[in-house]
Amino acid sequence: MRKNENGRNLHIKTALNQICIHFKKQNDKNGKYTAFQPRKTLRKTTKTASPHFSAAVCAATPSHRKKQRLTASSCLTLLYGSEFCIIARVPRRTAFMLIQRIPTGIPKFDELIEGGFPVNSMILLVGYPGAGKTTFSAQFLYNGATKHRARGVYVCFAETKETFLRNMLRFGWDFERLEQEGRVAILDLSVTREAGLQKNLDTIMETMASLNASRLVIDSFSAIGMGLKESIDIRIMIHLLYKFLKKANCVSILIIDQPWGSSSIGEGISEFLADGIIHLETYFDEHEMFRRRLRILKMRGTNHAKMPCAYDINSRGFVLFTPEPSVPKVERKRTAKRKEGAGASSRRTARRGTVDLTEVKGIGPKRAEKIKTLGIRFAEDLAESNPEDIVRFLGVSEKVASTWVRNAKAAVSKKKFF
Ligand SMILES: Nc1ncnc2c1ncn2[C@@H]1O[C@H](COP(=O)(O)OP(=O)(O)O)[C@@H](O)[C@H]1O
Ligand SMILES: [Mg+2]
Structure with a gap:
């Protein structure tokens, strides 16, 4: 396994999102890799692949690169188990190495x-x-x-x-x-x-x-x-x-x-x-x-x-079990505010935690329960959350997590306005 030039490691999902073209590796009669054939989009491939799509590595060998007119820093090889290999052309600045897991x-x-x-x-x-x-x-x-x-x-x-x-x-x-x-x-x-x-x-x-x-x-x-x-x-x-x-x-x-x-x-x-x-x-x-x-x-x-x-x-x-947040972000903020002075904080505290999660577009009672296990209890908490954490702990896609956070912000500001 060779490392790529800049040695950057990115999460596989991020990596896959950035890849535009990929090719399937083919074996010749002697079992040696000879050619690359374009396949469906990589996104589709990963959907059918195992969730443990453990992938890695570097660029292809110099001769492969020459054949595909790829520079070392502009191509990526992914291994799916030991069965097939994909070469992907990526923009030079997003060339990276994934770590096999x-x-x-x-x-x-x-x-x-x-x-x-x-x-x-x-x-x-x-x-x-x-x-x-x-x-x-x-x-x-x-x-x-x-x-x-x-x-x-x-x-x-x-x-x-x-x-x-x-x-x-x-x-x-x-x-x-x-x-x-x-x-x-x-x-x-x-x-x-x-x-x-x-x-x-x-x-x-x-x-x-x-x-x-x-x-x-x-x-x-x-x-x-x-x-x-x-x-x-x-x-x-x-x-x-x-x-x-x-x-x-x-x-x-x-x-x-x-x-x-x-x-x-x-x-x-x-x-x-x-x-x-x-x-x-x-x-x-x-x-x-x-x-x-x-x-x-x-x-x-x-x-x-x-x-x-x-x-x-x-x-x-x-x-x-679902990860338990040590001290939820919102709790910390509330404690800090209480210390500021009762008069000023009481107004702000009353405003916090008033928008239910189910009032956020795209979140029903079932999803709300799931989100609550992360210590996110109200739309205000969700609006301040990091979508990356939601992705990691709830297993939803980045797009879904960002939409939830965006919709939560909209729900909170709507409530304030009225
Ligand atoms: N069959 C079982 N069902 C439920 N709990 C078990 C079972 N076997 C072991 N445990 C729990 O796991 C603990 C021992 O786990 P173990 O992996 O041997 O610990 P360690 O190696 O850290 O000392 C026990 O004290 C018990 O609480
Ligand atoms: Mg032991």
Whole structure:
């Protein structure tokens, strides 16, 4: 995979909207790419493609470009799975590179990170005991093997393979069967933890290579370092592991066990090396209810969700709810206004929050309920919202989100006028 000249990364939807012409790649008898044929519009293609249209890359090879009279910065190649490839002519100034994404298949999670983990990335999954780290990672591997034909390796350092297999069966995930079918390998290194990191890494590498795996989970990274007392040893281990993972050419999830009450994530190195950090938190709310919350703290090359997202673990595994806004924008403004002085603010407060969402053109009671889950309760709130957030969390198109915001502004000003 080659990078394009300016190395800009854009969201796939934005990218696709900017593309005007595209061509389908054709193979000759020897399986080599020889020609490009114009196809229907790319928009149409993406509609029929899987939602996990994970795409990437650069310009075509120099000879292809010559044939199509394209300059490197004015063409784009998209890969749909490994099956076909599209060359698109784009204006020079909008030439860009898309990042290939690896979907987790965890309901609603991929929407938070623009479709999936960036290819060949190392993700830290941090959380308190019982937060759901093992469940999340196992679901990532299971979905990969069953829905995306991606083979994976699960390395147990903390618990034994037996307990892992048994616990996962509760969710209906038969890893034993997947292992027999050669789609997944579960490595039990809990007993050989003391064998030495290099030896264990060699075992993982051999398994990955023999399986041709593209997904890896290490459960847990903290357990590998447990025997190491000196910080220099831990540093060496992290660098060794990092080099290993980059060579393995896979998406890896490294689980980090966070002790109760601790706010630190790693040991000060892995956080910087990691391409992504996901934090799983468990807590008790004001009514002493047990709750779970996920945050994405880092995801390189990705415009990821910034709000915490409530989740639960049920009989189907890891389930995310619609993101909960930490402090809604409107609430913050109201509090600030109250402080300004009672007389002046009371008039303004009375005017706020008076236009119901259903009074906005294009929003019925059902849609209003959906929008309210984002903390947007009135037309005034919607008028001040960012359409991008609505797109990301409700899965509607950019056009629809912008229309809602525009109509909300119109509804609010109409109300003021009368
Ligand atoms: N079959 C199940 N149904 C519902 N919840 C479950 C089930 N199995 C585990 N859990 C929940 O998941 C938690 C453990 O998840 P796990 O992924 O093992 O956490 P971690 O790896 O972060 O320690 C348990 O404490 C329990 O709350
Ligand atoms: Mg665990």
